[in-house]
Amino acid sequence: MPKVEPKNCWEFWNCAEDIKKKCPAYNYNSGRDCWLAASSFREPGCPKVKNEFESCSDCPWFKKLNPKF
Numbered sequence: 001m002p003k004v005e006p007k008n009c010w011e012f013w014n015c016a017e018d019i020k021k022k023c024p025a026y027n028y029n030s031g032r033d034c035w036l037a038a039s040s041f042r043e044p045g046c047p048k049v050k051n052e053f054e055s056c057s058d059c060p061w062f063k064k065l066n067p068k069f
Helices: 017-021 034-041 060-065
Strands: none
Touching: 034 060
C-alpha cells in the first residue's frame, strides 16, 4: 500500500487524540497553516512540538509547506 501524504499537521506528526483535543490548529481545522493558530508557540501553542523548536519556522511541517521561507 502506498504511503498517504499528510494533509494536516496532526497527520504529519501522527498526533494522538488527547493531543489533538488540546491543539489550536486541530480545533480550528487549520492543519495546513497551523503556525497561524499556534501563534509561533505562544500559549496554548502546539501541544506536540512546542518544546522542540524555537519557532514555527523551524518545524519540518512548516518547511514542507513553505519551501521558500
